[in-house]
Amino acid sequence: MPRTPSAVPRPRRVTAAQVAELAGTSIATVSLVVNGKTAGRVSDANIERVKNAVDELGYVVDHTASSLARGTSNVVILIAPDLSNPFYGRVISGIKNELGSEFQLLLSVTGEGRNPSASDVHRLIALRPAGILVEAPDDAFLRDLPAGAPLVLLDAPGRETQATTVNFDLADGISALLDHLAERGHTRIGYLDSRTRTETFELRRILVENGARERGIEYVSLPEAASLIDPDAAAAVFARFWPTWRDAGVTALVCATDSHAYGVLSAARSLGVSVPEDLAVTGFDNLPASAIVSPALTTVELPGEALGRGAVHALQAQRLTPDPVATPLLGATLIVRGSTA
Amino acid sequence: MPRTPSAVPRPRRVTAAQVAELAGTSIATVSLVVNGKTAGRVSDANIERVKNAVDELGYVVDHTASSLARGTSNVVILIAPDLSNPFYGRVISGIKNELGSEFQLLLSVTGEGRNPSASDVHRLIALRPAGILVEAPDDAFLRDLPAGAPLVLLDAPGRETQATTVNFDLADGISALLDHLAERGHTRIGYLDSRTRTETFELRRILVENGARERGIEYVSLPEAASLIDPDAAAAVFARFWPTWRDAGVTALVCATDSHAYGVLSAARSLGVSVPEDLAVTGFDNLPASAIVSPALTTVELPGEALGRGAVHALQAQRLTPDPVATPLLGATLIVRGSTA
DNA sequence: CTGAAAGCGCTTACAG
DNA sequence: CTGAAAGCGCTTACAG
Numbered sequence: 001m002p003r004t005p006s007a008v009p010r011p012r013r014v015t016a017a018q019v020a021e022l023a024g025t026s027i028a029t030v031s032l033v034v035n036g037k038t039a040g041r042v043s044d045a046n047i048e049r050v051k052n053a054v055d056e057l058g059y060v061v062d063h064t065a066s067s068l069a070r071g072t073s074n075v076v077i078l079i080a081p082d083l084s085n086p087f088y089g090r091v092i093s094g095i096k097n098e099l100g101s102e103f104q105l106l107l108s109v110t111g112e113g114r115n116p117s118a119s120d121v122h123r124l125i126a127l128r129p130a131g132i133l134v135e136a137p138d139d140a141f142l143r144d145l146p147a148g149a150p151l152v153l154l155d156a157p158g159r160e161t162q163a164t165t166v167n168f169d170l171a172d173g174i175s176a177l178l179d180h181l182a183e184r185g186h187t188r189i190g191y192l193d194s195r196t197r198t199e200t201f202e203l204r205r206i207l208v209e210n211g212a213r214e215r216g217i218e219y220v221s222l223p224e225a226a227s228l229i230d231p232d233a234a235a236a237v238f239a240r241f242w243p244t245w246r247d248a249g250v251t252a253l254v255c256a257t258d259s260h261a262y263g264v265l266s267a268a269r270s271l272g273v274s275v276p277e278d279l280a281v282t283g284f285d286n287l288p289a290s291a292i293v294s295p296a297l298t299t300v301e302l303p304g305e306a307l308g309r310g311a312v313h314a315l316q317a318q319r320l321t322p323d324p325v326a327t328p329l330l331g332a333t334l335i336v337r338g339s340t341a
Numbered sequence: 342m343p344r345t346p347s348a349v350p351r352p353r354r355v356t357a358a359q360v361a362e363l364a365g366t367s368i369a370t371v372s373l374v375v376n377g378k379t380a381g382r383v384s385d386a387n388i389e390r391v392k393n394a395v396d397e398l399g400y401v402v403d404h405t406a407s408s409l410a411r412g413t414s415n416v417v418i419l420i421a422p423d424l425s426n427p428f429y430g431r432v433i434s435g436i437k438n439e440l441g442s443e444f445q446l447l448l449s450v451t452g453e454g455r456n457p458s459a460s461d462v463h464r465l466i467a468l469r470p471a472g473i474l475v476e477a478p479d480d481a482f483l484r485d486l487p488a489g490a491p492l493v494l495l496d497a498p499g500r501e502t503q504a505t506t507v508n509f510d511l512a513d514g515i516s517a518l519l520d521h522l523a524e525r526g527h528t529r530i531g532y533l534d535s536r537t538r539t540e541t542f543e544l545r546r547i548l549v550e551n552g553a554r555e556r557g558i559e560y561v562s563l564p565e566a567a568s569l570i571d572p573d574a575a576a577a578v579f580a581r582f583w584p585t586w587r588d589a590g591v592t593a594l595v596c597a598t599d600s601h602a603y604g605v606l607s608a609a610r611s612l613g614v615s616v617p618e619d620l621a622v623t624g625f626d627n628l629p630a631s632a633i634v635s636p637a638l639t640t641v642e643l644p645g646e647a648l649g650r651g652a653v654h655a656l657q658a659q660r661l662t663p664d665p666v667a668t669p670l671l672g673a674t675l676i677v678r679g680s681t682a
Numbered sequence: 683c684t685g686a687a688a689g690c691g692c693t694t695a696c697a698g
Numbered sequence: 699c700t701g702a703a704a705g706c707g708c709t710t711a712c713a714g
Contacts, residue, residue: 063467065707107448126404292607294635406691
């Protein structure tokens with residue numbers, strides 16, 4: 001937004017001084033009352049007077065001034081690469097439910113599916129948030145961990161010692177997935193990776209690879225087979241690599257996210273590849289659309305609501321210590337549907 | 342988040358006073374330099390000294406103090422009911438692209454698909470935002486329009502006189518849709534509404550109803566047929582009303598959003614209703630998944646990116662006047678796919 | 683229980 | 699071009 005020549009003046013806000021005057025008290029008393037710190041410090045009569053004056057004038061504490069005086073605000077910020085991914089809806093809902101009304105959640109999105117960077121966070125720290133929750137931070141971010149606000153990383157496996165982190169139990173969900181594929185008779189599987197280099201995707205790939213080996217399943221490695229978290233991008237990558245996978249005897253393709261899998265389903269249809277007859281397809285997340293796409297998608301459900309709640313708990317613990325706080329892993333569940341029938 | 346007993350102290354931030362001391366200038370000079378207001382007011386030598394000191398200390402202007410002194414912040418807030426709807430991804434991207442780096446976008450979501458309310462906005466105004474963008478405000482909100490920050494409503498047709506509003510040209514898109522259905526020989530259509538009572542949905546329904554009449558298509562009115570913007574909820578409603586529609590001879594069902602349509606496609610499959618043979622289905626939005634569901638969805642594409650850009654333009658204009666600013670309608674386009682083939 | 687006052691870290695007239 | 703000072707609207711020791 002270009003700088004504006006001169007903005008129109010807005011209506012003056014009601015201040016604590018006005019409330020104090022109307023109530024016949026000091027500003028300090030107004031502050032104590034509106035912040036509920038009256039116990040043994042303000043008389044009932046004054047509490048009453050201030051409350052009446054607040055109602056009459058419609059006074060609301062100025063958040064900016066309050067934050068400056070206090071040194072911290074009541075805002076908690078979630079920074080994430082791509083809120084349009086429905087997965088975050090569940091995370092956000094978990095955070096809000098757990099935060100309660102004392103704090104206020106604001107979201108910051110990085111552009112173009114870019115991962116949150118340290119400079120993004122520095123700009124947000126200037127807002128003096130009560131906490132910052134970072135979804136899927138990238139390497140650069142972790143190299144220069146910003147100080148200045150309590151920080152919690154979400155879905156950043158392997159970073160537990162660097163910062164407070166809330167993670168999924170991917171090992172469990174991936175074991176179930178591979179058992180399922182083995183049971184269906186698959187002996188050669190491929191993997192469609194996410195192109196964003198984030199810890200969680202690194203881990204998913206490695207667990208699939210190792211788990212396959214343990215079960216005598218051949219993991220056909222094709223590191224180039226990776227796309228952004230977007231059905232169209234995934235479709236293009238699948239179209240490009242399908243011949244290779246097919247010729248290698250791959251009968252099941254594990255995708256890094258449901259969004260990747262959607263693209264595979266779409267491209268497979270165009271290419272005349274039958275799912276699951278020619279190729280079984282699986283995802284991660286269990287997005288709402290996964291029950292509806294055709295065939296319905298087998299996927300490892302990641303409990304986003306629990307991730308959000310866990311992040312708030314961790315933030316609360318983090319506020320009490322400068323050291324990383326240990327948090328329990330959140331279980332992932334295999335959901336079997338038609339795409340691996 | 343429950344109140345914490347006593348938070349650990351965070352590292353002290355670098356202040357302008359420290360920069361001034363290192364640079365050997367006054368604090369005022371530091372402020373002028375970091376805000377780029379040096380023209381004719383700061384010597385080149387001092388600009389240089391301050392910049393070096395800023396770099397050396399890693400100084401960042403404290404946003405809270407700056408907002409308090411200035412009376413307004415550099416934060417623009419978008420408040421929306423449900424960011425998990427991929428439609429908002431495009432809107433957000435449009436806003437960010439247009440805002441540039443001088444301002445910072447933060448998002449606030451209302452819980453549970455609830456529409457933004459006046460009290461939500463009052464809490465946000467306490468942050469002294471440079472502007473507030475409200476997506477799909479509800480009636481109560483509009484009855485008590487909050488003052489205190491420049492405000493722009495997105496997708497709130499009929500509210501142009503109450504506040505600055507950016508809207509789609511729904512009439513155009515719906516005309517194209519009905520022409521298409523008429524051409525395919527449909528003479529009786531149904532409508533699956535959104536249960537959130539928002540202006541835009543009201544308008545969609547009315548335009549479909551009137552447009553049908555003008556074309557000699559019978560609009561089978563079933564006001565109960567409405568659900569939240571969620572495939573599962575829409576599927577349940579469709580399952581309940583399909584017998585009624587079928588018996589009334591409905592051969593095409595217009596849905597208020599693509600998300601509703603996904604639910605219909607899913608339920609239709611379970612019920613053995615062939616799409617488009619037994620029933621043609623359409624949506625609004627053109628979400629990414631709409632090209633991938635089966636059959637692919639015919640839909641009226643709403644240009645979310647343009648909506649976001651338009652909102653920022655409108656905000657900029659709004660800052661110059663207390664009166665609602667007139668904005669052009671953004672064209673909607675019909676995308677024809679298999680669900681009406 | 684109460685209020686005057688210092689302080690949070692900036693920005694912006696203002697006088698020089 | 700420069701800096702001392704007032705002011706933004708709160709919160710919180712502190713003295714009473």
